[in-house]
Amino acid sequence: MTTASTSVVERPGRAPKAVSSAEGADVETRPLTTADRCDACGAQAWVRVVLVSGELLFCAHHGRAHAPALAERALFIQDESSRLTEGA
Numbered sequence: 001m002t003t004a005s006t007s008v009v010e011r012p013g014r015a016p017k018a019v020s021s022a023e024g025a026d027v028e029t030r031p032l033t034t035a036d037r038c039d040a041c042g043a044q045a046w047v048r049v050v051l052v053s054g055e056l057l058f059c060a061h062h063g064r065a066h067a068p069a070l071a072e073r074a075l076f077i078q079d080e081s082s083r084l085t086e087g088a
């Protein structure tokens, strides 16, 4: 056995330096909780999208569905949907 499989779990515990934004928005990661709900269907949110006009929350399904459109206008996208497949 030569394959060393390390199970590294990425934890967004420490927020990276805030992205400097021309809009002056305070853009930085924060952990999504069960209180955060998808704006489209009300399921637990795993994707947070910061726009100039505010922020949107999406579940993994809707986050993926809207990703292409959101990527064009979002200042920042925090995707924690990978946490869904971890653990268990």
Ligand SMILES: [Zn+2]
Pocket (backbone or CB within 6 Å): 038, 039, 040, 041, 042, 043, 058, 059, 060, 061, 062, 063
């Ligand atoms: Zn949804």
